[in-house]
Amino acid sequence: MPDIIFRDGSIRQNQWFVVSRPESGEALDIPEQKRVLIPADLWIANREQFAGNENVGVWLDSHDEPEVLAEYVNQLPLIAVNFPKFSDGRGYSIARLLRERFGYKNELRAIGDVLLDQLQFMKRCGFDTYELRPDKDIRKAARALNFFSQGYQAATDTDLPLFRRRAS
Amino acid sequence: MYVYDEHDRQMAAERVAQFRDQTERALAGELAEDEFLPLRLQNGLYVQRLAPMLRICVPYGMLRSVQLRRLARITRDYDKGYAHFTTRQNVQLNWPNLEDVPDILAELAEVEMHANQTSGNCIRNTTTDQFAGVQSDELTDPRPYCEIIRQWSTFHPEFAYLPRKFKVAVNASEKTDRAAIQVHDIGLQIVRNDAGELGFRVHVGGGLGRTPMVAPVIREFLPELDLLTYLEAVLRVYNRYGRRDNKFKARIKILVKALTPAGFAEKVEAEWAHIKDSPSRLTPEAIARIQAYFTEPAYAALDNATDLLARQRFENRAFDQWLQHNVDTHKKPGYAIVSLTMKKTGTPPGDVTDRQLEQIADLADEYSFGEVRVTHQQNVVLADVRQDRLLELWEQLGPMGFGTANLNTLTDIICCPGGDFCALANAKSIPVADAIQRRFDNLDFLYDLGEIDLNISGCMNACGHHHVGNIGVLGVDKKGQEFYQVSLGGASQHDATIGKILGPSFARDDMPDVIAKIIDVYVNKRTDEESFLDTYRRVGIDPFKERVYA
Numbered sequence: 001m002p003d004i005i006f007r008d009g010s011i012r013q014n015q016w017f018v019v020s021r022p023e024s025g026e027a028l029d030i031p032e033q034k035r036v037l038i039p040a041d042l043w044i045a046n047r048e049q050f051a052g053n054e055n056v057g058v059w060l061d062s063h064d065e066p067e068v069l070a071e072y073v074n075q076l077p078l079i080a081v082n083f084p085k086f087s088d089g090r091g092y093s094i095a096r097l098l099r100e101r102f103g104y105k106n107e108l109r110a111i112g113d114v115l116l117d118q119l120q121f122m123k124r125c126g127f128d129t130y131e132l133r134p135d136k137d138i139r140k141a142a143r144a145l146n147f148f149s150q151g152y153q154a155a156t157d158t159d160l161p162l163f164r165r166r167a168s
Numbered sequence: 169m170y171v172y173d174e175h176d177r178q179m180a181a182e183r184v185a186q187f188r189d190q191t192e193r194a195l196a197g198e199l200a201e202d203e204f205l206p207l208r209l210q211n212g213l214y215v216q217r218l219a220p221m222l223r224i225c226v227p228y229g230m231l232r233s234v235q236l237r238r239l240a241r242i243t244r245d246y247d248k249g250y251a252h253f254t255t256r257q258n259v260q261l262n263w264p265n266l267e268d269v270p271d272i273l274a275e276l277a278e279v280e281m282h283a284n285q286t287s288g289n290c291i292r293n294t295t296t297d298q299f300a301g302v303q304s305d306e307l308t309d310p311r312p313y314c315e316i317i318r319q320w321s322t323f324h325p326e327f328a329y330l331p332r333k334f335k336v337a338v339n340a341s342e343k344t345d346r347a348a349i350q351v352h353d354i355g356l357q358i359v360r361n362d363a364g365e366l367g368f369r370v371h372v373g374g375g376l377g378r379t380p381m382v383a384p385v386i387r388e389f390l391p392e393l394d395l396l397t398y399l400e401a402v403l404r405v406y407n408r409y410g411r412r413d414n415k416f417k418a419r420i421k422i423l424v425k426a427l428t429p430a431g432f433a434e435k436v437e438a439e440w441a442h443i444k445d446s447p448s449r450l451t452p453e454a455i456a457r458i459q460a461y462f463t464e465p466a467y468a469a470l471d472n473a474t475d476l477l478a479r480q481r482f483e484n485r486a487f488d489q490w491l492q493h494n495v496d497t498h499k500k501p502g503y504a505i506v507s508l509t510m511k512k513t514g515t516p517p518g519d520v521t522d523r524q525l526e527q528i529a530d531l532a533d534e535y536s537f538g539e540v541r542v543t544h545q546q547n548v549v550l551a552d553v554r555q556d557r558l559l560e561l562w563e564q565l566g567p568m569g570f571g572t573a574n575l576n577t578l579t580d581i582i583c584c585p586g587g588d589f590c591a592l593a594n595a596k597s598i599p600v601a602d603a604i605q606r607r608f609d610n611l612d613f614l615y616d617l618g619e620i621d622l623n624i625s626g627c628m629n630a631c632g633h634h635h636v637g638n639i640g641v642l643g644v645d646k647k648g649q650e651f652y653q654v655s656l657g658g659a660s661q662h663d664a665t666i667g668k669i670l671g672p673s674f675a676r677d678d679m680p681d682v683i684a685k686i687i688d689v690y691v692n693k694r695t696d697e698e699s700f701l702d703t704y705r706r707v708g709i710d711p712f713k714e715r716v717y718a
Contacts, residue, residue, distance in 0.1 A: 087206060087289070089329025093407050096326055101442060117190060117199075117207055124325035137198065147186040148179060152319045154448045155326065161396075162175055162319065163454035164447055 005130040009142030062090040066097045073104040083112040092125045099126035099156045116144040126156030170461045172280045180277045188270035212283025222261040223286040228296045228314040229257035229542040233529035238279045240525035253518040253546045289330045291321035296338045297346040298543040302551045304499040306340040312458040331410035332418035350374045350383045350664035367391045373424030376630035380666040381421045384429035393450045401440035465537040470502025473555035490573035506550040508570035513605040516598040517583040518546030577614040579605045586626030593626030595643025595650035607680035620700045636660035640667045657704045
């Protein structure tokens with residue numbers, strides 16, 4: 001598995017294996033001895049089995065509604081949000097809702113078509129780890145996470161927009 | 169006018185460094201074309217039919233003379249010595265080299281300019297009335313709100329990859345709407361409620377393009393301080409639920425229509441309820457801070473120069489005509505608002521040379537406190553000219569090419585770059601404008617016709633706003649041949665209306681005749697007081713059809 005970028009720019013080994021959605025009618029195939037991320041609706045449907053299991057997290061696709069996880073978020077060790085195409089911006093709203101609306105505290109990961117030039121937006125919206133697409137140069141991530149030293153708006157990283165910081 | 173502080177300067181510099189890095193990676197093959205595409209678009213860079221095109225942002229149309237001079241220098245050093253004023257109050261360069269763009273952006277940043285979010289599926293430049301701050305009937309100056317929206321929307325981390333482009337316009341005048349807010353994704357009309365508090369009537373889901381729509385009202389009154397949280401709620405609903413499967417159905421107007429305006433409003437209100445009291449809620453101090461940049465210039469205490477002007481007009485008929493058509497009433501006695509028309513026959517509408525940019529800068533310094541405004545009709549406004557200096561100013565305009573006294577007449581044509589420059593266009597638009605301007609070259613006849621908006625777009629993306637022209641012309645492609653579809657009755661102000669298609673399209677050479685026949689019908693049917701639009705609304709489309717297709 002490719003390495004993972006952390007929000008501080010450090011690069012660490014990936015511990016989590018993304019389990020694809022099974023074909024309809026087929027059972028979820030969870031590999032053994034791994035920490036896994038399963039489709040969020042399957043976790044919800046089987047939550048008695050998975051709740052409290054520190055080795056099972058979930059992933060949401062860009063068209064999924066994060067509201068379905070609202071009451072469970074902090075029972076999950078990791079939530080990943082899939083970007084099927086980097087230009088699909090729904091994942092940014094999903095991340096902010098998980099953090100700011102539902103109070104999710106644990107690791108939030110961007111997966112899928114994750115490229116360098118979107119990393120800082122992801123960071124501002126509450127993602128703290130990023131699974132960069134393998135053909136991209138992971139050594140350039142630290143720079144891409146820090147193109148800007150501040151932003152105009154409030155987001156997940158700061159609830160003070162610039163107009164309030166200017167006033168203080 | 170707004171002036172950068174250290175925060176703005178820092179982010180502007182960081183943006184240039186970021187795009188330099190991105191351009192280098194693109195040229196080194198580390199970024200695929202489709203990966204570089206949104207990055208360069210959000211820095212204003214298109215790749216067009218003949219060359220890249222750079223769209224430079226002019227926030228809500230305001231420019232200082234130092235910025236005009238820098239633009240002139242950039243067109244000389246990096247381009248072919250001319251620029252183009254767009255229908256979004258921006259400026260375009262038609263021939264820059266891709267590898268020079270980071271340097272151009274660095275030169276722009278030095279004079280507090282940029283090309284941020286002038287293209288791409290993000291929040292674009294917020295536009296407003298070109299007479300903001302100097303007209304007497306506005307509730308308050310709309311420009312501080314535009315600047316507040318500019319800052320909020322700049323590099324917004326959640327809304328950089330929307331389903332489609334997103335345009336906001338603000339209007340503060342009760343009688344006129346020069347910003348055409350009802351054909352924007354969000355149109356904000358500044359209003360006062362019954363308690364006398366300032367706020368916005370919020371229209372959402374207007375637009376032109378292939379599905380033209382007038383925006384419905386989704387909130388009658390939004391208190392001033394709630395502006396940004398409410399915009400954030402609208403954008404979040406759009407970002408989550410706007411269609412992404414079909415580019416032509418991805419604008420917010422399609423979502424508003426699908427959910428119905430009431431259904432859409434309900435979703436926005438539900439989202440807003442969660443964030444309305446967050447720290448993103450504006451404060452009176454934050455608004456006052458921005459308003460302080462838009463205070464009045466040092467006007468002299470003057471009386472209206474009524475007698476002087478009357479004498480000058482009597483002695484000089486051409487000056488009289490120009491005054492009547494290109495000069496508007498100012499809120500301050502003794503001052504006037506002057507529109508310089510960039511519509512001289514023989515020059516594409518909105519095109520200016522480097523020398524002309526410098527001349528405009530000189531005029532701004534000499535006559536109008538060093539500032540100008542760019543209009544969505546592709547003209548330039550000197551907003552604060554002393555009445556007793558109008559004649560002296562006017563005498564200089566003719567030789568410069570800005571004196572054509574055709575403002576708001578049939579030949580003050582709004583026109584996109586069309587097939588001569590634009591890769592999207594189905595047909596050329598500039599030669600059509602030119603042929604019509606040549607056909608109607610008699611100013612007395614134009615004045616007799618009164619105000620007529622003639623808008624030309626080279627394709628259904630509608631950069632020339634053809635849907636809302638009283639007469640609209642749309643270039644279409646029929647089996648590789650260029651044809652032109654005509655619509656009538658469009659309007660962009662408070663009475664915003666989408667024009668109705670007249671019938672089958674015409675060849676380019678026929679267009680001046682077609683327009684002449686339409687004008688004929690108007691002249692024959694009108695009553696003394698009626699404008700073209702009034703007559704059209706009274707008699708309907710049939711008399712025009714009968715005449716044109718006879």
